[in-house]
Amino acid sequence: MTEEITYADLEFNKSYALENIPKPPTPEEKGLPTSSPWCLAALTLLTLCLALMVGLLALGVVFFQVTNICQEENVKLKEKEKALQTNFSSRLQEIRESLCFKGEAKNKNNGMSCTLCPTNWQRMGGDTCYYISSGKKTWEGSRTFCASQNSTLLMIKDKEKLDYIGQYFIKEMYWIGLSRKTERDGWFWEDTTALSTSEKGIFVYNEAKSCAFLRKKYIYASKGCNENSLWICEKAPIQLRLTDNQ
Structure with a gap:
């Protein structure tokens, strides 16, 4: 009986001793870092x-x-x-x-450039291009057409030009750039210069109307301005450079 008690006591003491063994500290108790949201x-x-x-x-x-x-x-x-x-x-x-x-080119500057007339225009001597109409218009209609081509109706300010140009227009009458406001006023060219008959030897024949036309080597004014007729435009030729180094 004494031995059994002693063994029981030993078992109890052993269990008690095991229960009182200290547990190892957790990471939190050791102060170690732990996983966190940061x-x-x-x-x-x-x-x-x-x-x-x-x-x-x-x-x-x-x-x-x-x-x-x-x-x-x-x-x-x-x-x-x-x-x-x-x-x-x-x-x-x-x-x-x-x-x-x-083309009918006139060379200048030692052959570095030439002058040309546009299509359907022609040169009849001198340094001017002429447009000879094939249809007929009134004097004002002819004037408007010439303006649309950056030109004016033909202006003949000296006898030499009149004689030279007139030889090409023998059969028909052609409106030119000479007119007056009324039959009592003086004659003016399209560039607003007055007709000077005494100095240039140019005269207007049959001054019954206010718009002049050319026929042969003479200038007439016997046709009404609202009548249809052929006309002549004139302008300076186009200068075409043969090289860009000018």
Whole structure:
């Protein structure tokens, strides 16, 4: 009986001793760091920063490549532009020389330029282009047409021009740029200069109306301004430079 009690006491003491063994401290009790939302946020931010750096690096590489490509294309475009400019200049020079050679060209400045009349215009001596109409208009209608062509009705201010031009217009009557407001007023050319018969030897015959026309080597005013007739426009020729270095 004494031994059993002693064994029981031993077992009890053993259990009691085991229960009173101190437990190892937890991380919190040891003061060690633990996982928290701030740590997760910091890790996420670091990941984003790394991704951003990689993206920026990739963009830098792409930008550098694109810049090189653009520079190469720019060089090619400049070379093409230069070639086109050279071809254009050569072609333009050929056209200039062809026009001046085929047309009634008057060379100036040691052959560096020539003067030409527009299509359907002609030169009858001198440095003037003339348009001879094939249809008929009133004097005012003829005047309006000439103005639309940056020209005026024919003005004959000296006897030499009258004799020279008149030899081409023998059969028909052609309106010219000489008129007056009323039958009592004086005659004026289209550039507002007055007709000076005493100095130039030019006279108006049959002054019954207020608009003058040319026939042969004479100027008449026997036809009403509202009647239809042929007309003559005149203007300075176009000066065409054979080279650009002027």
